[in-house]
Amino acid sequence: MANLTKSEEDYLESIYVIQQEKKVVRIKDIAKHLNIKLPSVTEAVKKLSQKSLTIYERYGYVQLTSKGKKHAQEVFKKHQAVFTFLTKILRVKKETALKDACLIEHNLSAETLEKLIKFIEKNN
Amino acid sequence: MANLTKSEEDYLESIYVIQQEKKVVRIKDIAKHLNIKLPSVTEAVKKLSQKSLTIYERYGYVQLTSKGKKHAQEVFKKHQAVFTFLTKILRVKKETALKDACLIEHNLSAETLEKLIKFIEKNN
DNA sequence: TATATAAGTTAGTCTTACCTAACAATATAT
DNA sequence: ATATATTGTTAGGTAAGACTAACTTATATA
Structure with missing residues (x-):
């Protein structure tokens, strides 16, 4: 288990999401998606590649390795669970929920994620 | 609105919690509570004092200003709400809930906090 | 094909927030 | 009262992760 920083999780998740929309991921797409500058992305992607995550x-294009994809999906799953809980159950405004979910997604233990998903299934 | 970092929020919350238990707060108490070394605390408390939060x-002793206390209480309130939700509603294990709450407390918008508290009141 | 624009890279800087090692002050115990 | 232990400070270092400025490569257009 790689033990990623929030920042690394954000990169992986971004790449994953962009890829689903555009099939191909460029440095600038990630920069735009995360609202940071190009050089930060270049550097980060280099590091992720050293870790065999991209x-x-x-x-060229940026791609996830299967290991990178696995992590990305895990983060995305947390994001979705939190976002759904906030919007469908708490009825938090979409923009607020999106912001909160983007932060909370990095701080959900496996146990909490699992129980949150079950809770949503029952109460929705 | 001061706009504090997570780290600053952690210090303020620690000071607040320790003060309630011990009446008087020392550098070493904060270090122990946050599991960090003394010099880090000294430095942080200096900065908080420059910002009129401590x-x-x-x-000597460390004290919160009324401004610092206000922030501390806000963070503590978020912590409590998340912890209660995790333990009472999701039935997450105490230790897991504590860990998660310590992280999530920094990422709750005012709107989400408010709605979470109402939700807990209704469903508990 | 030459050139302008867009995208990406490199080098160097900054901030945050920790750390260790060495030293200083305070508190405690003999 | 002095020695010792505890607590706190100072100075200097490190790592992550962003930034800007300057430069290079790639792409698009005239």
């Missing part, structure tokens, strides 16, 4: 070569 | 003089 595949990247200069000026 | 009152401190070398080798």
Whole structure:
């Protein structure tokens, strides 16, 4: 288990989400999605590649490895669970829920995630 | 509205909690509570004092200003709400809930907090 | 094909928030 | 009262993760 930082989780999740929308992921797409500057992305993607979480070569596309994808999906799952709970059950405004979910997604233990998902299924 | 970092919120909350238990707060108490080293605390408390969130003089006690206390209470309230939700409603294990709450407390919007509290009141 | 624009990289800087090692002050115990 | 232990401070270091400025590569257009 890689033990990723929030920042790394954000990158992986972004790449995952962008890929589902656009099939191909560029440095600038990630920058836009995370609202940060290009050089920060270049550097981060290099590091993720060193950790075998992404595949990247200069000026090319960014891809997730299967390991990277697994982590990305895990984070995304947490995001979705929290977002659904906030909007459907607490009836928090969409924009607020989105912001909160983007932060809370990094702080959910496996146990809480599991129980949250079950709770949503029952109460929705 | 001061806009505090997570770290600053942690310090304020710690000071607040310790004060309720011990009446007097020392640098070492905070270090123990947050599980960090003394010099980190000294430095942080200096900064908080510069921001008028704490009152401190070398080798003395640490106190919250009313401004600092307000922030501390706000964080503590979020912590309690999340912890209660996790333990009472999701039935997450105490230790897990505590860990999760310590992280999530920094990422709850005012709107979500408010709605979470109402939800707990109704469903408990 | 030459050139302008967009995208990406490199180098260097900044801030936050920790740390260790060494030293200083305070409190405690003999 | 002095030695010792505890607590706190100072100085300096490190890592993560962002940034800007300057440069390079790639792409698009005239």
